[in-house]
Amino acid sequence: MKSASAKVPEWPKIIRNGSVILKIYRVENKGRESFTLSYHAAGKRVLKMFASLDEAVAEGKAKATTLANGELDALHLRAEDARVYVYCAQMAKSTGIPLDLLVKDAVEAVKIVDGKVSLLEMAKEFKRRKMHELPDKMLPVAVDEMIETRTKDGTGDAYVRVLKVYLNQLKESFNCQLRAVTTGQLADYLRNQDVSSRSKNNARATIGAFFKFCKERGWLPRDHEGIELVPKFKEKPTDITIYSPWEITQFLNHSRPEMVPFLAIGAFAGLRSAEIERLDWSEVHLADKFIEIKAAKAKTASRRIVPITGNLAKWLKDYAKDEGRVVPFDNVNKQIGWLVEDTNLALKEAAEKDGKDPEKAKMVKWKKNALRHSFISYRVAETHDVAKVALEAGNSPQIIFQHYRELVQPKEAKAWFGIKPAPAK
Numbered sequence: 001m002k003s004a005s006a007k008v009p010e011w012p013k014i015i016r017n018g019s020v021i022l023k024i025y026r027v028e029n030k031g032r033e034s035f036t037l038s039y040h041a042a043g044k045r046v047l048k049m050f051a052s053l054d055e056a057v058a059e060g061k062a063k064a065t066t067l068a069n070g071e072l073d074a075l076h077l078r079a080e081d082a083r084v085y086v087y088c089a090q091m092a093k094s095t096g097i098p099l100d101l102l103v104k105d106a107v108e109a110v111k112i113v114d115g116k117v118s119l120l121e122m123a124k125e126f127k128r129r130k131m132h133e134l135p136d137k138m139l140p141v142a143v144d145e146m147i148e149t150r151t152k153d154g155t156g157d158a159y160v161r162v163l164k165v166y167l168n169q170l171k172e173s174f175n176c177q178l179r180a181v182t183t184g185q186l187a188d189y190l191r192n193q194d195v196s197s198r199s200k201n202n203a204r205a206t207i208g209a210f211f212k213f214c215k216e217r218g219w220l221p222r223d224h225e226g227i228e229l230v231p232k233f234k235e236k237p238t239d240i241t242i243y244s245p246w247e248i249t250q251f252l253n254h255s256r257p258e259m260v261p262f263l264a265i266g267a268f269a270g271l272r273s274a275e276i277e278r279l280d281w282s283e284v285h286l287a288d289k290f291i292e293i294k295a296a297k298a299k300t301a302s303r304r305i306v307p308i309t310g311n312l313a314k315w316l317k318d319y320a321k322d323e324g325r326v327v328p329f330d331n332v333n334k335q336i337g338w339l340v341e342d343t344n345l346a347l348k349e350a351a352e353k354d355g356k357d358p359e360k361a362k363m364v365k366w367k368k369n370a371l372r373h374s375f376i377s378y379r380v381a382e383t384h385d386v387a388k389v390a391l392e393a394g395n396s397p398q399i400i401f402q403h404y405r406e407l408v409q410p411k412e413a414k415a416w417f418g419i420k421p422a423p424a425k
Contacts, residue, residue, distance in 0.1 A: 012038075015057070017064035018089050019099030024056045039063060137178045137219045140171035146213045156296045158274055166206040178219055187230045197233035204230060240407060241367045242374040243267070245415045250364050252315070253422070254343040259335055261326050264315035265291070266371030268417065269306045270379065270393045273371075277332060281321040286313060293394070306392050311420045318421075340366050374416070376400060381413035 012023040022039040027049075035056040037048045050056040068089060092099040109119050147163050173189055174181055186207065190200050204227055211226030220226075243251075248267050255263055265276050269291055283292045289308040308316070329335060344363045351361035372393070379389045380400065390397040408416075 013053075013057070015060040015064050016098070017061075017068040018093055019101075020064050020067045021098075022060045022064050024053070024060060026053075037063070039067070041067065135219060137214075139174045139176060139178045139181060142178050142214055142217075142219060143167045143171040143210065145217075146210055149213075154296055157278070162202075162206060163210075166203045167210055169203075170207060170210070178214060179224075183225045183227070183229045186227055190230065190233070197235040200233045201235065204232065240373050240377065241370050242377050242407060243367065243370050245412070245419055247364050248371075248374065248416075249419055250343050250347065251339060252419070254346045255339055256335075256342070257319070258328055259339055261316060261319050262332070262335075263339075263371065264312055265326070267374060268309050268312035268315070268419075270372050270375030271306065272394075273332065273369075277327045279326040280323060281326055282323040284308075284316065284320060284326065286316060286320050289313065302394065304391065304394050309417055311417055314420050336366055340364065377407040378413040378416040381408045381410050382417060 012025045015022040015024065020039075022037060025036045025038065027034045027036055035050045035053050037046075037050065037056050037060050039046055039060075048056075048059065050059065069086065089099050092102050095102065106119050147160065147167065150163060151160055170189070174185075190204055190207075193200055193203065195203075208227040211220065211224065214220045215222055215224055215226075248263070252260065252263055252267075262273075262276055265271050265279070266273065271279070271291070271293065275293055279291070279293075283294065285292065286308065291306045291308060293304045293306060295303045347361045347363060348358035352358040376389060376393050376395070379392070380386060383389060386397050386401050389395075390400050393400070
């Protein structure tokens with residue numbers, strides 16, 4: 001007669017006693033059930049068949065007890081080996097962890113440190129740093145929480161986008177517990193990125209901010225190294241390209257009206273293109289002669305005040321409004337393409353009108369970030385004050401001192417900030 005317990009749906013059925021594990025398998029043959037008890041003894045696998053599950057379970061429990069007690073006739077060990085085994089098995093019981101798992105973890109831990117530190121010393125250090133009290137936080141979850149927190153805190157949109165770019169890439173590569181990530185792994189991760197050194201350093205800084213956030217939340221110990229020991233990547237020096245007064249004059253004089261504020265603010269106030277695109281006329285204070293860059297709209301997530309120079313005020317006078325977007329279109333790159341085409345066409349027509357070969361006329365081209373680079377270069381030459389220009393531009397004095405301070409002469413700066421709209425006819 002079949003036992004009611006034979007209806008247990010999960011197979012094989014496990015019988016455990018300390019580190020000893022036995023398994024019972026259910027077998028069907030021509031519609032008849034039987035149960036096979038499987039275990040290892042004396043280095044060999046033993047299989048016993050039973051007609052009922054109850055009999056198999058009873059035998060399995062008895063054999064598990066026998067094996068766990070380390071009886072010599074079951075284990076076929078020498079007296080000293082048996083004594084050691086029984087002692088270790090009893091010690092393991094106090095932890096609630098099977099002996100085989102304890103031994104496996106111990107061996108792997110010793111391998112990690114090349115046997116140079118004892119497992120006991122590692123455990124003491126682990127406890128000193130309170131690693132066992134840290135939550136089991138997964139790195140992808142921590143990334144999502146940081147981005148959500150920064151968004152709710154009112155962090156600038158530009159910085160949140162930077163976080164998403166670099167940290168979403170990080171969580172794709174480290175789908176593991178936060179505390180399991182090592183400095184060496186982070187160094188390899190950054191080193192293997194197929195990007196420029198500048199981009200690697202940007203990623204390094206963002207990841208550093210992420211680990212700082214995690215330590216503040218108590219997800220990592222305060223002394224966690226994070227990215228600190230990963231050296232910065234050596235960046236190749238790049239030439240700073242700027243416009244000459246003649247070039248910016250051509251763009252301004254041949255621009256469509258809706259592009260003039262974008263060009264003028266970039267050239268004579270040095271705002272980043274993205275900052276100008278997010279700028280509202282309510283933040284352009286012509287009467288008080290300053291532009292307010294709010295933290296939420298700044299790349300560095302820091303509010304700053306930029307002075308409106310005399311010539312910039314003249315360029316903005318006919319376009320300023322009480323409110324509304326300074327840049328009234330979404331695709332700036334398309335507008336820039338049209339600007340270059342319109343300007344060069346006008347230069348060819350002017351050459352032809354003067355009786356010159358239009359194909360040999362001097363042309364202009366768009367230079368990436370050159371509006372901002374031009375402002376900083378000419379402003380440093382005008383003021384001779386790197387710290388002042390750094391505040392206005394939202395850069396560090398070190399960057400400005402390194403890249404901009406000797407590009408132009410004071411007389412060229414005077415010409416730049418002397419560029420004004422043509423008098424109305």
